[in-house]
Amino acid sequence: MTNAHDDTKNTMTTETTERSDLSATTLRDNAEVAEALGRRYEAGFVTDIETEYLPPGLSEDIVRQLSALKKEPEWMTEWRLKAYRHWLTMPTPDWAKLNLKPIDYQSISYYAAPKSGPKSLDEVDPKLLETYDKLGVPLHERAKLAGVAVDAVFDSVSVGTTFRKELAEAGVIFCSMSEAIREHPELVQKYLGSVVPTGDNFFAALNSAVFSDGSFVFIPKGVRCPMELSTYFRINAINTGQFERTLIVCEDDAYVSYLEGCTAPMRDENQLHAAVVELVALERAQIKYSTVQNWYPGDENGVGGIYNFVTKRGDCRGNDSKISWTQVETGSAITWKYPSCVLRGDRSVGEFYSVALTHHRQQADTGTKMIHIGKGTKSKIVSKGISAGRSSNSYRGLVKVEKGAEGARNYTQCDSLLIGKKCGAHTFPYMEVKNPTAIVEHEATTSKISDDQLFYCRSRGIGEEDAVSMIVDGFCKQVFRELPMEFAVEAKKLLEVSLEGAVG
C-alpha cells in the first residue's frame, strides 16, 4: 500500500492543481500532496448559507405549496397534481440490477432554496459563488473567459444565468424552468411532458409532481446556438431531493450543444435525485447533450451517496434530425439512467456514448434505448463500463425496430473492464426487430486490464496507478472523443480520482 500511495498522491494532486499547470515539480510539492490527501472527494464541502425548506413529506398540499412558492400559474399546479395522483398508483420499479433499501418518500423535503432570492449575479451570496468557484464552474467573469453560458441550479432554484443577452440576440431562450413557465408558457405547455409524459415511469411521475427547477432551452428555426450551453447541478442541503427538469427544444435546422455537470457534497445519508430531461429535435435539428456526473458516490463501505434515478429522452420528431447523448458517470451510490432516443423522423439519427465507472460499493444500471420508427433511421451505441472495488456495473439497453422503420440500422458496442475480483460487470442488451430490412448488430466483451499491458507500462517506469489510468483512458477514448474539450479533460481526471486505490 505504501508504494501505491505515492502514485495516489500524484493523481490526486493533478486534480487539485490548476489544469494548465501540470509540471512534474508541482506534482511533487509536498504541501499540496498533504492537502490533497485530506480531500478524497474534492467537491465534498457544504456551503453554510440560510436555506428555506418545505417540511419533509409529500402530499397534494405539499405539491400545491411548492407550486405556490414558485408562483406558478394554475395550469402548472394542475399538471403537477395530475402527475402526483398518477405517481400514487405506481409501484416502485424493481427490475434493475440494484440492491437498495426502500426509499421513504415522506422523509424527504421537496424544496430547498437559498432564503434571499437573488436578482442578479452581483446579489448572489458570495459564499455561493465561492462554492461554484471550488467546483470550477465558470460563472461570472470566469464564464466569459471560458465562453460558456451557465445556468447554475443550486438546490432547486436557479441562482444566476449568464450570457443571457448575447443568447437573446441570437433568438435563443436559455433560462430556468421556473422563469420559462412564467415568461414562455405557450412553449412550455406545448413541449413539457411531450417526450416524457407525467406517468411515464415511477421516478418521472415523482419528478413531474415536485420538480423544483431546471433549465429551459429553445433554439428557434435556423439558429445555430452561438455557444455551448451548460448547467451545473449541485445538491447542498441535507435531506432534500433534487428534482430538476430540463427541456430543450430545437426548431427546424437549429443546433445546440448542451453540457451538464453534477456534484454533491459528502453526507452520510443517501440523497435522492430524480431528474427528467426532455429533448425535442424538429426537422433537421441537432442536439448534442453531454453529461459529466460526479455526485457523491458514498464512502468505501457504501455509506451515503446519491441515489440517481434519471429519465432522459430525446425525440427526433423531424426528418433528418439528430440527437446525441454523451455521458461520463463516475459518481452516485446508485445510478439508474437510460438516455434514450425516439427516432420518429425519417433518416433521423440517435447516438449514445457512455463511460460508467463504479468503485467501492457503487451500483450502476445504465444504458440507452433506441426506438426506430422512421424510415432509414440510424443509431449507434458505444458503452464502456469500468468496475472496481465491490461495485456492480450493468449496461441495459434496448434497440427496437418498429414495423415501419424501413432500412433502420443500429450498431452497438458494449465493453466492460474489471479491476479486482469482487466487482461485477453485466450486459443486458434487448433487441426487438419487426422490420425485415433493418440491420441490428450488438457486440460485447468483458475483460480485465491484461498483465501484459501493465507490465509494459511498468517496465517503462510508469507507476501502477498511472499505468492503470492510462489504460483506462485508452479504453474510454472512443467516448471521450465525443465530449466537448473541457469536459474531456475533466472526465479524464474524474476517472483517475475515482479509480484511486483500485489497484494493488
Place this chain on the structure above:
Amino acid sequence: MSEAQRTPFVESLLEAAAQAQLPGSGIGWLDAARRENLDAFVAGGLPDTRMEAWKYTALRALGQRRFAAGDAQASTRAIEMDRYALAGIDGPSLVFVNGVFRQDLSRADNLPAGLTLQPLSQVLKGDAEPLRFALSRHYRDGGDVFARLNAVLAGDGVVLRVAANAKIAQTVRLLFVGAPADAALASHVRQVIELGEGAELSLVEQHVATDSHQNLGTQVTDIVLRQGAKLRHVTLQDASDASTLVRHDSLQLDAEAHAAMYALELGGSLVRHDLHAVLAGDKSRLDTGGVFALRGRQHVDTQMSIRHQALNTTSESVWRGVADERSRGVFRGAIVVAEGADGSDASLSSKNLLLSAQAEIDTKPELEIYADEVKAAHGATVGQLDERSLFYLRSRGIPLAEARAMLTAAFCRAVFESLPDEGLREHINERLMAQLPSA
C-alpha cells in the same frame, strides 16, 4: 391465488392432477414433492409478460385452453416408425406416444455394457431411491411453471445411466411421438440422465407428430456429467405445427466433463426451451448450438443460461434464427461467471435473419461477470442475407429464390458443422431445406 387466475388451463390441469394415478404414488418423498409443486402451481398460475423470463412469450391464449388428462389409446396407436427413422442411427431407443412408453416400438434389450436405459414408469415400480434427488426438486422460480406442472403430472419418461468409463459406441435415440386424440391432450415426460466418470454417450432426441394436433407437451430433463464424462445431445424438434411444447433442461458438468448440446427447432406452434447449464467442475466445457427456422404463426422461445462457477471452464454457443411469414423467434443467452471462476472463457453468438415484414425477432444476449480473470464476449445481429452473396449467386445463373434458400440454409448449417455424424448432418440439412422458404 385469486379466482381470476383460475383460467380454464389451470382448472383442466388441476382436474388432471386430482384424477391422476401416477406410478410411484405412495412413495413418501415423491408424493411430497408432487404436492409441493402442485401448491406452487396453484399459487403462481401462468406467468404474464411482466415476468422477465416470459417477456416475449405471452401465455394468455394458452391460459384459455383446456387439455385432457391422457390418451386412452396411447399404448395401442399404430405408428409408422419408418417415417421417423434416422439414417445410420439404429441403436438402443425408447419410444413414447403422447407421453406413454411403448415397449413394442422401443429397442431397449441387449443393451451395450454399462448402459442403463429404462422408462421412468418402470423404474418407479421398483427401487426409486436413486431418483430421489432429481425427482424431489421444487421449482421455486415462478417462471418455471411448466416444470412445476411436469413435477406434478409426469408419470413416464426416461432414466438413462452410463456406468463409469463405459463408452457407448451406438447413438441412443429417444423418440417422442405426438398424435391427435379426441381432444387436445396434455402429456408430461421426465428424463433423468447421468454419465459416470469418464463415460461417453451420443444421444438423439426427436419430437415428431403423426398428424397435426393441438396437444401440450411438457418435458423436464436433468443431465449430470461426472468427471471427464462426454455427452453429445442433439434434439430434433419437428412437432406438430399446432402443438405446444415446453422443454426444461438442467445440465451439470463436473470437472473436465464435456457436453455438446444441439437443438433444431422446426415444429410447434408455441415452443419454449429452457436450457440451464452449470459448469461446476474445473476445466469443464460446454458447447451449445441451435437453429430455429420458423414460418406461419410459429412462436419459438429459447432461454439459455450458462453458469461458470469453477476454474478454467469454457463455453461456446452458436445460435441462428430465421423467421418468415408471421412467426416470432425469441432468444435469450445468458452467461454468468461467478465470483472466483477465474480462467473462464465464454463466447456466444446469436445471428438472425428476419425474412418478412410480419415476423419478429427478439434476441437478448446477456453477460453477468463477477470474476476478473475471464474472457467473455457475445455478439448478436438481426438482419438480412448479404446482398453481395446474393448477387454473386445470381451472376452465376442461380435464380433469386434458389439463391436465397441456399444462403439461408448455409447460414443455419454453420451450427451443426461440428457434428461428427454425417447421416445426422444430412438429415438436418434436408429438414432445413424443406422448412426454409424456397422457390
